[in-house]
Amino acid sequence: MDKVILARDLSLSYSNNETIINQANFSINSGSFIFITGASGSGKSTLLKSLYGALKPKQGSLIVGGVELKGVSSTKLNFLRRHIGIVFQDYKLVKEWNIEKNIMLPLIINGYEKNITKNQVDSLLKHVRLKHQSGKYPLELSGGEQQRVAMARALAHNPIMILADEPTGNLDDYSSQLIWNLLEGANTQLKTTVIVVTHHIPETMNIEYKHFHIEYGNIHEVS
């Protein structure tokens, strides 16, 4: 199987130089479903940030989708990000755009044609059960609904990989289940690699997955 992520002696730190991830070695196969767990402040979100290039490796090597992220140029990073879908705990929706336009964002960036964009957004709104709210703005929706919009946005451009940072952290059971179903669906039906940072792995997961645990800056695979 192709390796979509390959980390060798990867160390990560912020500007204060405190090492968050220390000389990690791991690889992730294309099409796999990965959970990353760990205590608060252990470096789960930091690791995820490094996967979409928001934090560059301090030492070692990190290759994502064939792109070496150490010293990556902005052009290459943009190219990589156009093939990734990201779901954030705080949703990161553009407040001044309605939810249709928010979902459209990766399609616009990837240069999709208008009619394809429209059809794709309609279909995703049905999937996340928000078709009746399409003209609304993010702040008019509940937290669960906003996260469903963010989920639809992450799926819109059929990315090779979805990165989700505690996607169900603050959500009600209904929205949480819907998010897990969508992530499972993307992985099983579209063969999208899914990497989820979370405190708890849901018991209802019906698919095979890998589990990495972070402790004191070290990453271990849990069998």
Added chain:
Amino acid sequence: MKSVRNHLSLVIALFSILFSLQVFIVVDRSISAYKENLAHSYSIIIVSQKRLDNETILGMNKMISTVSELTPDKIIQKLNDGMESKNVELLKLTLPKFYKLNLSHYPAPSEIKKLTKSLLENTSVIKVEDFSSSHDTTYKLLLLFKNVIFVFSIVIFSVTTLLIFKELRIWQFKHSERMSIMALFGAPIWLRSAVLFRLAIVDALISSLLAFIVFEYISSNVWILEQFTTIGISVILFDPVDDGLKLLGVAMALSIILASLIVLGHKEEV
């Protein structure tokens, strides 16, 4: 309503800059026109021991545009009673020659000094009357007026520049979230900043249009035109093509610089 308010703050700042710029242009034009008027009515008199031809006088200084000889006939006519014609002719020959010099432009006091000096270099010229005291008063008044308007424009420009920088910080705050989110999905810099540049260009167009309307009105206002006629000058207050394009260019340049500063100052969230 919120969107109108968002536009209004930059539009007002840009409009103030355009307004002060156009006022300065109009004042500059008016002063030039006034100086031209003064140049026509201002002249220098020189007294020469012997007759000088026009070419010699014109060659003394480049500022001299026309020369005319002042004939002493009228004065001699007054003294004529009881004089023999032979004596009158003799008097005519012994009297010095008077010349009136018109200049190409209204000179600065230093230029008058130089001109006087160059005229006196000719040994035949015995006296130069430059009416410097009345000239100096008029010239200093003009200079004072121009400087006051210049200072006034600088003050408006500085205040509005500060307003624009305040607006820049608001825009930076407002647009940085959207730009960061777009960056997370791989949008190139031109796409991330497209909304910002569109807003900046729209605001520049609105403020230029506003300035265009205001100055079109002013330039056709009877009361204002009468004021210019009273002081005896005729100037173009607002040229829809030349001045309109100038104002549009300034507004565009300022708003694009503003948007570029925001884009350059934007830092991606980590």
